[in-house]
């Protein structure tokens with residue numbers, strides 16, 4: 001009997017990569033508007049910035065500075081003030097775009113409401129830093145649904161290590177086999193949670209496809225399918 005549901009955050013509840021990609025394009029455009037010269041058009045510069053983020057660590061705080069140091073061809077001729085203006089334009093534009101683009105996948109809120117009404121306890125298990133994880137939950141407007149949120153700074157280890165999952169299960173006051181973990185990343189979310197004794201549902205819509213058998217108890221094409229899956233398990 002399933003009594004609790006744990007969710008991964010990025011690319012499970014929020015389409016994080018889409019936000020980063022589009023916000024990177026906006027930022028590249030703004031930096032060029034402020035005088036940066038990347039030697040390519042804004043769209044290509046945006047793609048490069050996005051890739052730079054991926055290489056640099058998706059949570060990186062100095063990605064803009066290192067990106068400008070590497071790609072801005074006007075930096076040697078421009079003074080410090082000009083360089084600061086370019087950096088500021090990029091960061092501001094990025095933050096503005098991010099605020100608009102950070103929305104839950106379709107059906108997330110409805111699903112959380114439905115699960116809560118059924119009496120299920122809900123939680124989040126994410127490798128995101130604590131403050132950034134909470135910022136994203138607040139921006140999505142769904143923080144109040146969760147009885148427990150385990151971030152990297154709560155467990156100090158990343159998935160697929162079993163500890164974050166077990167901390168969340170304990171936080172819900174449940175046992176591992178009473179809880180299902182929903183996540184997009186097979187190696188981290190599905191295999192990690194399964195090894196820790198939880199049931200698993202792979203959020204295939206999150207786009208981190210993996211070859212072969214992923215071993216999940218269910219596969220979701222959309223988060224809205226989760227309610228039906230839990231009903232099926234109940235009657236099985």
Ligand SMILES: [Mg+2]
Pocket residue numbers: 008009010011012183184185206
């Ligand atoms: Mg994820």
